[in-house]
Amino acid sequence: MLNRKQIAFYLEDIETPAGRTISLIITGLILLSTASFIAETYPISELVRTRLATLDTALLVVFSVEYLVRLWCADHKFKFIFSFFSIVDLLAILPFLLGFVNVSFIRIFRWFRILRLIRFLELKNSVFRISTEDGVIFSRIVFTLLAIIFVYSGLIYQVEHSENSAAFGTFLDAVYFSVVTMTTVGFGDVTPISESGRFLTILMILTGIALIPWQLGDLIKQLVKSANQVEIVCKGCGWLVHDANAKFCKMCGTQLDNG
Numbered sequence: 001m002l003n004r005k006q007i008a009f010y011l012e013d014i015e016t017p018a019g020r021t022i023s024l025i026i027t028g029l030i031l032l033s034t035a036s037f038i039a040e041t042y043p044i045s046e047l048v049r050t051r052l053a054t055l056d057t058a059l060l061v062v063f064s065v066e067y068l069v070r071l072w073c074a075d076h077k078f079k080f081i082f083s084f085f086s087i088v089d090l091l092a093i094l095p096f097l098l099g100f101v102n103v104s105f106i107r108i109f110r111w112f113r114i115l116r117l118i119r120f121l122e123l124k125n126s127v128f129r130i131s132t133e134d135g136v137i138f139s140r141i142v143f144t145l146l147a148i149i150f151v152y153s154g155l156i157y158q159v160e161h162s163e164n165s166a167a168f169g170t171f172l173d174a175v176y177f178s179v180v181t182m183t184t185v186g187f188g189d190v191t192p193i194s195e196s197g198r199f200l201t202i203l204m205i206l207t208g209i210a211l212i213p214w215q216l217g218d219l220i221k222q223l224v225k226s227a228n229q230v231e232i233v234c235k236g237c238g239w240l241v242h243d244a245n246a247k248f249c250k251m252c253g254t255q256l257d258n259g
Helices: 004-012 017-040 046-073 077-081 084-097 104-121 133-160 171-182 195-226
Strands: 229-231 241-243
Touching (some): 004 017, 004 046, 077 084, 084 104, 104 133
Antiparallel strands (some): 229 241
């Protein structure tokens, strides 16, 4: 039977078959829940809507169990609770934990679940097998942009649909508004009318201004740095890019065969 440290290892590992399988399953469930949220914004039969609600409840249970297992495995539980990834995980399961409270706005936190994929873009825990620093930074930029659009589109849809269903009838309408707003095109054919919708629009613009240029700066610095690097495949971890004068892999410490 697995002990606490072994379970913690498999929750973070992607090199072993078990660890990689767990990561892929969690990633798949996050994407499945995302597709479910989007489908609910379109005209569908009550039967399908009921089944999607059942699916969402089942996924919430799975994510809640995962969160509790990670908490149980953590050596420093207080530090774990207030870590970035833990806060994102908690936001994802908040509707389930507060399900006994009759507060409709709790459902708005469902849209934060996509942010859990950040965990799998980390340099040493990339389930997508990104093997260069340039690739990692570029993937973070792309994911940041898509996450901003997705989360804010979901939030704006959630607060605007009941009051402005003509303009925000589906999730795609909200995505259209988010893209037009973030690219500063500003057609003006779709606009929020509620105070919450306008406030979220301001936050979306500020978030884009704060995060995208910052990550583009990291990419530019990395491209400049890459000019002094060479490609040598590490026999220990498979990492490709190393400094020209490097003798050991900076990821795992394996001696490099650089001729």
